[in-house]
Amino acid sequence: MTVKRYAGTSSCYPRRVTDAQVSGSRARTRQAIVDAAIEVLGRNPAASLGDIAAAADVGRTTLHRYFAERAELLAAVGAEGSARLARATAQARMAEGTGASAVHRLCQEYFDLGSLLSLIFTEPGLTAGPATDGPDGCDPEFAAMVERGHRDGTIDPELPADWVQSLVWSQLYAGWAYLAETGASRHEVLRLILRTVDGAIAVKPT
Template sequence: MATASVTTPEGEGEVERGAKARTRRAILEAAATVLAADGSASLTAVADAAGVGRTTLHRYFPERVDLVRALAQHTVAETDRRYREARPDDGDPVAALRRIAEALLDLGPVLMYLYSEPLIAQDAACQAVLEGGEDPLDRLLDRAAPALRPDLPVAWVRRAFWSLLYTAWEAVREDEMARHEVLEALMATFTAGVLAPQRAAPGSR
């Protein structure tokens, strides 16, 4: 969108850009909550949740697909940030898996929405955003290999972890299980199934 050229005091442009960035982030965070709860929710509902007008939302995201594409990018960036905070390359690999599970637990609703959203399936750019890049979990599972059952392929272990994480998301949303209960159940099920018999799973981070 073109903007008018005006003379402003030094530094005001940076403030404006900061305000625009905050508004954009507020819209995306509102979209993550609203669309995760109801994928068919209107853009007006997103605007209301963000505390902005429909016109303002359309200035940032003219079409619904623009919002969905930006939400995918925003969610991937947030996932990457949480991966970093979980420190997958540090310390005991099983404890690191627990940190990853905890870090990604709250992103479940928006990730479930994005992977089931038809606009994503129809948009190659969106798919590339969600599927591209290295998954730190792969690197971590390679590091954890000595602690895993030798009869289970690492690819199977990876799928098992993601399946349990998906189940954890559903348990929070549909069964209203407490967050800490879900995390404990996830790790107990996962470690009992994939760890070598002599390996005891650590109970803390």
């Protein structure tokens, strides 16, 4: 139980703070630290814990209460990053529509991962990325999407799934590098990525 003293009076009134409230507050602080770590490390993988604490608007002592070591924070960042990547993949609805339209949606959802995308590129082992146990090391869901595009005539059948997967990731990387170097708007960079990918995978006239 905590005691709250009301300004202008000498009275103290007990105010119960439940375990759920304490737990919720701790969870929010922990999440704020992890979110800040993704943003800061996405810009600078060598950033210090002090930089992350400042971005999370907490003291370094508070950060260490939640994550005693840098490795513990990185593990939490990896888990959060993997969860966000999985949600983005699900939101892209890879099994719906034409193959090309699904690739288009996937690029949009992954681009919206923001700083996490930069972190995936600079620290590829940190998050659990798409599965690679399909043919030629390609994510099975991605491979099925591309093969559907081959059948429905929206993806060039000369392009194997693993090539298209590499193309998508390389263009996302190029887009974020371009964004950092030029200061172009995110809307414009996404437009360029989609135009490049859509054009690259389209069936070429014979």
